[in-house]
Amino acid sequence: TKTLLTPEVALFINKVGTEEMTSILRGISKKEDNDAAEDKRLRLLTVEVNTIVLNVLEDFISDFRRDLQRNLSSNSNPLMSGIVALFCTLMGTRQSQQFVHLLYASLRSFAYKFVDVLFKGDNTYLSQILQEILIHCNRPEPDIHIEASTLLFILIKLNQRTTGSFGRTKIQAITTLSNLVQSKKIDKDVVLNKSFARLTEYALHAYSTLYYRDIESGSDLTVDDELAHSLYSSFARGIQDMCFTFTSILRDTLRVIEMAETADSHM
Structure with missing residues (x-):
């Protein structure tokens, strides 16, 4: 997977003569003498290659959707395991703003297609994706942390609806956040609390407007205002409580780590 994302592989495919690659990469496959121009060329090349990989992945998901939905366990579904691993690899690699939006569009589509796999299956797919989402929620670039927190809210809603x-998204997100802080993959709050606050804003907006009544299936939610008010009120409070837990974990764990490091430095 990682090999597919390198500019060298794209140049190799172009050299071999794949018609699609030749068409897409024409004009940016020639090495530049100027360092700045060469850096720009490689970044453009990487975007094009990543986009092709993402398009192939989406076509594969579309073609094998029924097979992928059939098995909810990771042990009996190696294809789904590979797809999730590829998504996580793409999320774990620094990407251009242009590609970030394409990637999150694919992730949203993936989440809607495979709700049973994510929220009912005996697998770790959700926690794998949540790890990358939470890391992105702390990235300083607005394009990234807004996309990440929005996807997290969508996962929460889909979990509620399914x-x-x-609860599954909440527990796995709390556990994942704690592990990320303890392992120092998140070692400070850049915009993480801002991302958590955005979740609360989304929930309160949904509750205040009751425009999209999509947190429960097979009910009279769309026509029963009293029921919608009750369910969305509980939903919004639940998200507020979850975000408070997130903030407490982040603050307290970082404080404990700092105290431990200070104590070690004085020994």
Whole structure:
């Protein structure tokens, strides 16, 4: 997977003569003498290659959707395991703003297609994706942390709609955040609390307008205002409580790590 994302492989494919690659990469496959121009060329090349990889992945998902939905366990679904691993690899690699939006569009589509796999299956797919989402929620670039927190909110809503509760997403997000802070993959709050606050804003907006009544399936939510008010009120409070837990974990764990490091330095 990682090999597919390198400019060298794109140049190799272009050299071999793949018609699609030749068409797409024409004009940016010639090495530049100027360092700045060469850096720009390689970045453009990487975007094009990543976009092709993403398009192939989406076509594969579309063609094998039924097979991918059939098995909810990671042990019996190596294809889904590979797809999630590829998504996580793309998320874990620094990408251009242009590609970030394409990637998150694919992730949103993936989440809507495979709600049963993510929220009912005996697998770790959700936690794998949540790890990358939470890291992105702390990235300083607005394009990234807004996309990440928005996808997290969508996952919460889909979990609520699919199982009647967003408990799975909540528990796995809390556990994942704690692990990320303890392992120092997140070692300070850049915009993480801002991203958490955005989740609350989304939930309160949904509750205040009751425009999109999509957190429960097979009910009279669309026509029963009293029921919608009750469900969205509970949903918004649940997200507020979850975000408070996120903030507490981040603050307290970072404080404990700092105290431990200070104590070690004085020994």
